[in-house]
Amino acid sequence: MLNDCQIKSTNYRITMTLLLNFHQLATLSIGKVADLCNVSKSTISKYIRVLGYEDYADFKADSIFKENRFGFSLNYNSNIAQFLETQGIERYIATIQNDLSLIHSTLDMNKVTKLAQYLAEYREVAAFGLLFSEIGALDLQSKLAYNGKFITTHLNDLKQKQFIYRANKKNLIIIYSNSGRYLQLEQLSEFRESKNFSTVRAKIVLITANTAMENDPNIDLCLTFKHCSNIQTHANLYPLINDLIVMKYRQIVLQNN
Numbered sequence: 001m002l003n004d005c006q007i008k009s010t011n012y013r014i015t016m017t018l019l020l021n022f023h024q025l026a027t028l029s030i031g032k033v034a035d036l037c038n039v040s041k042s043t044i045s046k047y048i049r050v051l052g053y054e055d056y057a058d059f060k061a062d063s064i065f066k067e068n069r070f071g072f073s074l075n076y077n078s079n080i081a082q083f084l085e086t087q088g089i090e091r092y093i094a095t096i097q098n099d100l101s102l103i104h105s106t107l108d109m110n111k112v113t114k115l116a117q118y119l120a121e122y123r124e125v126a127a128f129g130l131l132f133s134e135i136g137a138l139d140l141q142s143k144l145a146y147n148g149k150f151i152t153t154h155l156n157d158l159k160q161k162q163f164i165y166r167a168n169k170k171n172l173i174i175i176y177s178n179s180g181r182y183l184q185l186e187q188l189s190e191f192r193e194s195k196n197f198s199t200v201r202a203k204i205v206l207i208t209a210n211t212a213m214e215n216d217p218n219i220d221l222c223l224t225f226k227h228c229s230n231i232q233t234h235a236n237l238y239p240l241i242n243d244l245i246v247m248k249y250r251q252i253v254l255q256n257n
Contacts, residue, residue: 011047028060079231106225118203126153128164128182133177137176138153165199205220209227
């Protein structure tokens with residue numbers, strides 16, 4: 001919401017107020033929240049529906065802070081921050097360097113070329129990811145724009161979902177998901193609802209460290225990379241993978257011209 005709303009908009013002001021008072025939301029009534037935000041209760045009701053909640057009770061129940069709310073066993077604090085604190089920056093950098101070397105030695109360049117061909121072929125392209133994996137989508141968007149190729153992405157997971165299920169056969173959708181669970185579960189939800197990608201009509205490309213996803217029938221192309229440890233370095237790896245994709249894309253476009 002902070003990224004999508006104009007700074008002077010009502011939704012931005014509500015969002016910032018709620019975040020600044022996040023730890024007490026679970027104890028506040030909708031009237032108290034409305035007073036806190038200096039808006040009406042009906043405005044708060046509309047706001048939480050924009051967030052994807054049916055009513056204030058659902059929003060309130062979901063506002064209790066939990067370190068591992070989304071069921072990621074390797075979340076930032078317990079994985080990266082604590083590793084840095086206990087193992088030191090030198091070992092952390094060495095881990096990233098080793099994983100970058102694995103990209104060079106193990107990435108299937110035939111699949112990279114295939115994805116680049118898709119990018120040249122499809123006019124309507126989107127790239128999505130959640131949390132740190134959205135970094136991959138944003139990075140690809142920027143690098144392709146330098147080369148006259150413009151693709152869509154959304155930070156908002158609800159907008160991502162809407163785009164995917166409304167897409168047609170003219171769309172190419174690239175998913176960045178280190179675990180591969182983007183295609184399986186509503187990851188930003190404690191209720192862990194299953195996703196059904198079998199109804200998606202667009203061509204789907206998955207970039208993931210989960211090799212088991214290569215057998216998923218709902219994926220048209222699965223580009224896998226490897227980790228040398230359990231440290232979640234994928235946010236550092238995506239830009240290198242994207243560099244290789246864009247390099248191949250540039251070569252294809254040059255050949256076609």
